[in-house]
Amino acid sequence: xxxxxxxxxxxxxxxxxxxxxxxxxxxxxxxxxxxxxxxxxxxxxxxxxxxxxxxxxxxxxxxxxxxxxxxxxxxxxxxxxxxxxxxxxxxxxxxxxxxxxxxxxxxxxxxxxxxxxxxxxxxxxxxxxxxxxxxxxxxxxxxxxxxxxxxxxxxxxxxxxxxxxxxxxxxxxxx
Numbered sequence: 728x729x730x731x732x733x734x735x736x737x738x739x740x741x742x743x744x745x746x747x748x749x750x751x752x753x754x755x756x757x758x759x760x761x762x763x764x765x766x767x768x769x770x771x772x773x774x775x776x777x778x779x780x781x782x783x784x785x786x787x788x789x790x791x792x793x794x795x796x797x798x799x800x801x802x803x804x805x806x807x808x809x810x811x812x813x814x815x816x817x818x819x820x821x822x823x824x825x826x827x828x829x830x831x832x833x834x835x836x837x838x839x840x841x842x843x844x845x846x847x848x849x850x851x852x853x854x855x856x857x858x859x860x861x862x863x864x865x866x867x868x869x870x871x872x873x874x875x876x877x878x879x880x881x882x883x884x885x886x887x888x889x890x891x892x893x894x895x896x897x898x899x900x901x902x
Contacts, residue, residue: 756770761899762888762897763828763831763885763896763897764895764897765894765895765896765897771833771895772796773825774831775792775818775821775826775828776793776833777790777808777814778792779791779832779835779866779870781852781856783856785864785866788869788870789808791805791806792805792806795825811869811872812876814830818830818882828885829882829884829885831886831897832884832885833887834887835870835887836857837866837867837870838887838898840888845890848891874900874901877901878901883899885900
């Protein structure tokens with residue numbers, strides 16, 4: 728009898744761990760291990776998404792934060808933040824339902840799992856920037872600084888590790 732109870736407890740515990748490692752969110756995002764998966768980009772856009780601009784100056788990133796519900800092809804509506812501090816301040820100004828999961832960086836290319844495959848989809852300008860080591864290093868440093876500031880502010884920061892409008896994956900940059 729004890730052995731049977733122990734087995735049941737072990738199975739219940741295993742199911743609990745499985746539920747924690749694959750956790751579906753009501754908005755379509757799913758936490759799988761340590762990465763969020765999104766079937767569609769709009770699952771992310773309705774939360775707090777920040778898209779980096781493409782300045783040629785190393786380390787300078789202008790963050791575009793679209794309003795929820797914006798669709799592809801529509802004129803941009805939302806906030807533009809010039810610094811990590813402005814981005815965090817804007818994040819704190821949105822409703823809790825929108826900021827519950829943290830900040831999701833979309834369309835970034837310096838943290839991709841498979842950059843070589845993704846290069847086919849990049850513009851000539853983006854590929855030119857990627858060919859400049861000082862630009863890549865400056866951009867990564869700026870994003871890592873944002874991650875440090877998010878950690879201090881206790882805000883989760885996620886970044887895309889693949890590109891596209893479907894089946895997106897994000898890894899967490901904060902602890």
